[in-house]
Amino acid sequence: MAELVERMRHLQDELTTALEALDGGARFREDSWERPGGGGGCTRVLEGGALFERAGVNFSHVFGAVPEALAANLPGEGDRFSATGVSLVLHPASPMVPTVHANFRRLERGAASWIGGGADLTPYVLFEEDARHFHRTLKAACDRHDGGWYPRFKQECDRYFWLEHRGEARGVGGIFFDHLQGEAERLERFLVDLGSAFLPAYRPIVERRRGLCFGERERRFQMVRRGRYVEFNLLYDRGTAFGLSTSGRTESILMSLPPLVRWEYDFEPVEGSPEASLLAVLRRPRDWAEES
Amino acid sequence: MAELVERMRHLQDELTTALEALDGGARFREDSWERPGGGGGCTRVLEGGALFERAGVNFSHVFGAVPEALAANLPGEGDRFSATGVSLVLHPASPMVPTVHANFRRLERGAASWIGGGADLTPYVLFEEDARHFHRTLKAACDRHDGGWYPRFKQECDRYFWLEHRGEARGVGGIFFDHLQGEAERLERFLVDLGSAFLPAYRPIVERRRGLCFGERERRFQMVRRGRYVEFNLLYDRGTAFGLSTSGRTESILMSLPPLVRWEYDFEPVEGSPEASLLAVLRRPRDWAEES
Numbered sequence: 319m320a321e322l323v324e325r326m327r328h329l330q331d332e333l334t335t336a337l338e339a340l341d342g343g344a345r346f347r348e349d350s351w352e353r354p355g356g357g358g359g360c361t362r363v364l365e366g367g368a369l370f371e372r373a374g375v376n377f378s379h380v381f382g383a384v385p386e387a388l389a390a391n392l393p394g395e396g397d398r399f400s401a402t403g404v405s406l407v408l409h410p411a412s413p414m415v416p417t418v419h420a421n422f423r424r425l426e427r428g429a430a431s432w433i434g435g436g437a438d439l440t441p442y443v444l445f446e447e448d449a450r451h452f453h454r455t456l457k458a459a460c461d462r463h464d465g466g467w468y469p470r471f472k473q474e475c476d477r478y479f480w481l482e483h484r485g486e487a488r489g490v491g492g493i494f495f496d497h498l499q500g501e502a503e504r505l506e507r508f509l510v511d512l513g514s515a516f517l518p519a520y521r522p523i524v525e526r527r528r529g530l531c532f533g534e535r536e537r538r539f540q541m542v543r544r545g546r547y548v549e550f551n552l553l554y555d556r557g558t559a560f561g562l563s564t565s566g567r568t569e570s571i572l573m574s575l576p577p578l579v580r581w582e583y584d585f586e587p588v589e590g591s592p593e594a595s596l597l598a599v600l601r602r603p604r605d606w607a608e609e610s
Numbered sequence: 611m612a613e614l615v616e617r618m619r620h621l622q623d624e625l626t627t628a629l630e631a632l633d634g635g636a637r638f639r640e641d642s643w644e645r646p647g648g649g650g651g652c653t654r655v656l657e658g659g660a661l662f663e664r665a666g667v668n669f670s671h672v673f674g675a676v677p678e679a680l681a682a683n684l685p686g687e688g689d690r691f692s693a694t695g696v697s698l699v700l701h702p703a704s705p706m707v708p709t710v711h712a713n714f715r716r717l718e719r720g721a722a723s724w725i726g727g728g729a730d731l732t733p734y735v736l737f738e739e740d741a742r743h744f745h746r747t748l749k750a751a752c753d754r755h756d757g758g759w760y761p762r763f764k765q766e767c768d769r770y771f772w773l774e775h776r777g778e779a780r781g782v783g784g785i786f787f788d789h790l791q792g793e794a795e796r797l798e799r800f801l802v803d804l805g806s807a808f809l810p811a812y813r814p815i816v817e818r819r820r821g822l823c824f825g826e827r828e829r830r831f832q833m834v835r836r837g838r839y840v841e842f843n844l845l846y847d848r849g850t851a852f853g854l855s856t857s858g859r860t861e862s863i864l865m866s867l868p869p870l871v872r873w874e875y876d877f878e879p880v881e882g883s884p885e886a887s888l889l890a891v892l893r894r895p896r897d898w899a900e901e902s
Contacts, residue, residue, distance in 0.1 A: 365874070372875065482854075483860045548844070553844050572841075577873055581864065583666070
């Protein structure tokens with residue numbers, strides 16, 4: 319575990335350095351925090367950048383007594399746990415550039431250990447080429463470890479990021495896995511490898527879309543869709559629930575929320591519009607990695 | 611029950627007529643909806659008014675099989691339930707005018723029946739006189755029925771609208787009660803009486819504050835505080851959970867969310883500012899009705 323903790327710290331450094339360069343202007347600020355029950359973390363947030371309206375990259379290593387609220391839902395037995403990982407959420411200012419989320423974590427409870435995480439893409443304007451690139455990059459990272467993982471994790475992602483009350487997915491998906499158990503070193507190698515696949519999966523999309531023009535209409539739609547992002551994170555997300563119920567630092571957990579959000583009563587996109595095309599895809603997830 | 615259903619419909623009419631007059635410009639639009647499992651409702655929403663950025667007044671009367679997810683949390687026994695009520699959330703455009711929420715409902719399951727509801731005020735600038743007026747008006751309505759209710763419901767309100775992860779209340783409170791059982795006619799009379807107390811509790815506050823000037827600073831703070839409102843409704847609110855898990859109409863349930871919202875990482879008001887004074891009160895609820 320100790321080695322992975324260091325690798326996760328290092329992943330946070332790597333990511334924030336690359337994201338600052340990508341943004342081209344703003345810098346991350348850093349807040350270290352301690353968890354009352356044991357452990358702590360380091361939150362890095364960049365706001366008001368040239369590219370990112372908000373970008374957050376969180377490292378944490380927490381441990382201690384298993385919180386009562388979680389005892390029944392965690393694999394393994396025993397009343398001690400530990401968890402380490404990196405999570406990030408990037409909210410670009412331009413609606414032409416998708417929001418992205420990724421998470422890489424390892425947990426232990428008693429003799430049991432497992433990994434969880436994934437990465438998923440939330441566009442406001444659908445560029446099919448981007449969805450394909452994102453999925454294929456993640457698929458390649460999975461395939462290097464187990465040929466069965468990508469199809470399984472892709473499906474789990476579609477299931478996990480599903481807003482039941484809206485009948486739609488949060489975005490075009492990616493991969494998601496949780497409670498993945500097996501030979502510890504092999505799983506750690508996969509986690510680190512996946513962490514390294516994040517930038518190659520996302521950066522080319524940013525580079526292709528950041529220069530595109532947009533207007534009030536696209537910005538408004540982005541803010542309405544960000545509302546769905548908030549709904550998902552607060553109503554369904556296990557990571558958010560885990561963080562809040564283990565007395566995690568609230569600002570570090572909720573840095574995932576978008577900076578500026580709209581709710582419009584009964585919003586419906588115009589038939590045949592780009593917004594309607596995106597929604598059609600969100601209502602019926604596609605097999606991006608397989609499409610040509 | 612049938613008579614109360616009609617009274618609730620009538621309360622919706624009364625409220626929307628009065629709120630349109632108060633707004634002075636915009637009109638409510640109406641959407642009737644049916645619930646797949648039985649019953650339905652009528653949602654009225656006004657957006658972009660002179661006073662209200664969004665106002666929603668919902669009537670519903672739903673019934674049918676007790677949803678599995680709720681069975682353990684509802685009083686009574688038996689697999690059929692029915693519920694009727696009115697709920698409203700008013701989000702003024704001006705940060706000088708507080709947001710308000712109210713709800714009046716009656717439920718039945720098997721032989722058991724109970725009422726629930728209340729009203730609570732969420733200011734963005736603290737005018738102590740307003741908090742006192744709001745609480746005293748609700749206290750008077752309670753006192754006409756049972757002298758023990760206001761102190762009890764006031765405390766329940768402070769407890770219910772508490773954001774544990776922020777260590778603060780949603781607003782300056784009001785009253786809240788749930789699962790209140792007793793002689794059915796008496797409870798219905800209280801519910802109707804409380805419905806009639808809403809406008810006298812809120813309207814004078816609007817009239818006093820709607821003409822006040824404000825700037826970017828107050829508006830920004832309002833949007834950040836609205837973020838807390840969203841957090842409460844999606845993380846904690848029983849009514850939202852009840853609606854979404856009984857296949858209620860999503861747009862009617864989530865009309866409670868504010869129209870435009872901000873999340874700022876680690877937002878802290880300047881010491882000694884009006885924003886800091888409000889926060890101090892939210893962190894430590896006061897006995898408004900008793901203060902002179």
